[in-house]
Amino acid sequence: MIFNGGSERPTGTTRVGPARSRARLLAAVLVCVLAVLAMAGCTSGATDKGGDGGADGGPGADKDASPSASPSATADREQAVTAVPKDPATVVAGTTAAQLALGASRSLYQRSPAAVLVADGDQGSLTKATATAERLGVPLLVTPAAGGTAEAAKAAGDAVRAELDRLKVRTVVPVGTAKAWARKNAPDASGGDVAGIEPPTPLKDLVVLALDRPAGRAATATARATGARVVRTSSADPRADGDAVTALAKDDASRVLALGSDFGPADRLRARVDVAATGVQLPGGGQVVFPGRRMVALYGHPGSSALGSLGQQPLDEAIARAKRVAADYQPLSKEKVVPAFEIITTVSSSSAGGDGNYSNETSVDTLRPWVEAAHREGLYVVLDLQPGYTDFLTQAKRYASLLKLPNVGLALDPEWRLEPPQRPMSVIGSVGAAEVNRTAEWLADFTRKNHLPQKLLMLHQFRLDMISDRSAVHTDYDDIQVLIHADGFGTPGEKFETWNTLHRNAPADVRWGWKNFYRADSPTFTPRQTMEVSPTPVFVSYQ
Incomplete structure (x- = not known):
């Protein structure tokens, strides 16, 4: 009435x-x-x-x-x-x-x-x-x-x-x-x-x-x-x-x-x-990776100071450090800045190993404490694969139990994707779009079937030939967000040359990430300099 x-x-x-x-x-x-x-x-x-x-x-x-x-x-x-x-x-x-x-x-x-x-x-x-x-x-x-x-x-x-x-x-x-x-x-x-x-x-x-x-x-x-x-x-x-x-x-x-x-x-x-309806949210809120947040990560392998900043300290100290590094970006970002770990999960090796694939696969039991602690502390985690002679999909499936956690995504590093008789460090590896797509489709299907928040799929690259037929890489997924991570190091001019090259004819609907090197860059970009990169990267890692 x-x-x-x-x-x-x-x-x-x-x-x-x-x-x-x-x-x-x-x-x-x-x-x-x-x-x-x-x-x-x-x-x-x-x-x-x-x-x-x-x-x-x-x-x-x-x-x-x-x-x-x-x-x-x-x-x-x-x-x-x-x-x-x-x-x-x-x-x-x-x-x-x-x-x-x-x-x-x-x-x-x-x-x-x-x-x-x-x-x-x-x-x-x-x-x-x-x-x-x-x-x-x-x-x-x-x-x-x-x-x-x-x-x-x-x-x-x-x-x-x-x-x-x-x-x-x-x-x-x-x-x-x-x-x-x-x-x-x-x-x-x-x-x-x-x-x-x-x-x-x-x-x-x-x-x-x-x-x-x-x-x-x-x-x-x-x-x-x-x-x-x-x-x-x-x-x-x-x-x-x-x-x-x-x-x-x-x-x-x-x-x-x-x-x-x-x-x-x-x-x-x-x-x-x-x-x-699950109510489970990503660090920073919501269930979609981007937009709405920016991630700043420590990169490396637990217990190894030689492989990056993440392994230079014990777990609790690594979490505290990641939070401090991310906090430096918050005054410069309209989006919520989320601390993150990018963990080298399978490590390229100079020796073939027992399986002959020139890649050392870290056990799930070794990684789980890092992943679960990050989850409790509000950090996102990216599992980075350096597969050697093994294909990315085979290695990704080894870590399905960790990928079931809502705050865990996946990174593919083609630099270390090799074919016999190639050896790590003697050649820069590469991967075809078809293998990337198979891995992406598996991850998207896995995410959907488990009713998980959207996952990040990161593709590392610093040369165009690292991903052959890159224009054929599928990016129109609803359950995963594809991001190209620029790994170039050196002077600012060299880094921008890499950045601009990677943007040529890039697939549609990708997000962009940027890596800062503490030692290999001359000098290391400050948070403000990093945020002035165009387009502004939504994922920044420190190695």
């Missing part, structure tokens, strides 16, 4: 059909007052973190959806009939306020005795309109904006009229400038007022995702009016919003409706929600 001041008679409705008798009207007013008093002692059952939801907003309601409880059997009480979409995930198509509002109504309502109307662009009336729709438990539809073309206004108006007809609406409640449209286009059927309308039984089995955008406000109000749990998100990928992840972990998200085409295909949305 809608009241002025919360206790007066309902206003602003457009009725169609003959007037009721005076006795009927007085009875309706009495019911209205009683409903208001009852509502004053209730709170909404919807979880609201905010956001747009979605389902395929077809021309009518979902015929296979499960309707809510039937309207009250008493003559003076009416409810809308709502429904949970049958699919595990549905996406309401559209981007405009009118499209999203129609899609939400079509997806969630089978019938409604009333509907609230607000004109497109009438922001001043939107707050009142949303509150009215939520109070009554009826859809909020968006009528054509004043001043638009006649053709566009007709098409938009026809869509609203068709939805009012489908819902069998008898009373419309126009707010603001929508009143002018309603006077000409209100339903032509026997109707009443809103005094006898009560909200439908809440759709507790549904989570609605809604983007924090003005265009989604009307659709979001429609979702709330059904009693569904609304989760707002700042991103169309709910994994990218830490608050949305937390909200989804608290709710039963077995049925999800997302408001807007930006949420993408329903199957992809379902997979993303399944990850978000």
Whole structure:
């Protein structure tokens, strides 16, 4: 119901059909007052973190959806009939306020005795309109904006009229400038007022995702009016919003409706929600590696000072050092700076070893204390592979138990990918795009099947020939983020020459990393100098 001041008679409705008798009207007013008093002692059952939801907003309601409880059997009480979409995930198509509002109504309502109307662009009336729709438990539809073309206004108006007809609406409640449209286009059927309308039984089995955008406000109000749990998100990928992840972990998200085409295909949305529902977040928050964070890492091997800064001190001291190095970047970065370890997991060797592959594979038991301590302390970990004669995929699978941890990614170092009779240090190795893709596809599938946050896949490179057919490297994964890490050392001029060369014809959708050398650079870049590199690297390691 809608009241002025919360206790007066309902206003602003457009009725169609003959007037009721005076006795009927007085009875309706009495019911209205009683409903208001009852509502004053209730709170909404919807979880609201905010956001747009979605389902395929077809021309009518979902015929296979499960309707809510039937309207009250008493003559003076009416409810809308709502429904949970049958699919595990549905996406309401559209981007405009009118499209999203129609899609939400079509997806969630089978019938409604009333509907609230607000004109497109009438922001001043939107707050009142949303509150009215939520109070009554009826859809909020968006009528054509004043001043638009006649053709566009007709098409938009026809869509609203068709939805009012489908819902069998008898009373419309126009707010603001929508009143002018309603006077000409209100339903032509026997109707009443809103005094006898009560909200439908809440759709507790549904989570609605809604983007924090003005265009989604009307659709979001429609979702709330059904009693569904609304989760707002700042991103169309709910994994990218830490608050949305937390909200989804608290709710039963077995049925999800997302408001807007930006949420993408329903199957992809379902997979993303399944990850978000675990509630597990990456260091720095959320479940997507980039954007939203920058990583600064110590590189090396536990217990070996010769292989980099990571092994120059015991575990606890290495964690403290990584945090100090990362902290130097925070004043220079808009994004959260996360400390990290890049651990050389398989170490290139001058001797063939027992398996003849010129690569020493560190045991999982040796690495686990480092990885688990990093996890507890909020560090990300990258497992770096130097495979010798073994292929990257074979070595990656050895460490699957560590990769099951949410804060662990993978790095491929082609410098040490060799073929017989090549030997480490005598030649710079290389890898083909096909092997990179096989490894990436395995990691993406592994991440998806285990409902893990997105993982980082780093490709080390300082010469273009280290990755043959680099343009064929696949980067369009949803479960992993591919990053090219520039390993050039020397003078600033030499490092920038390497950096610029690697950017030529680089694959699309890659992120970029930068390595600073404490000894091999002349001089070592300061954090400020590193942040002035363009594009600004999102991963910085220290060797």
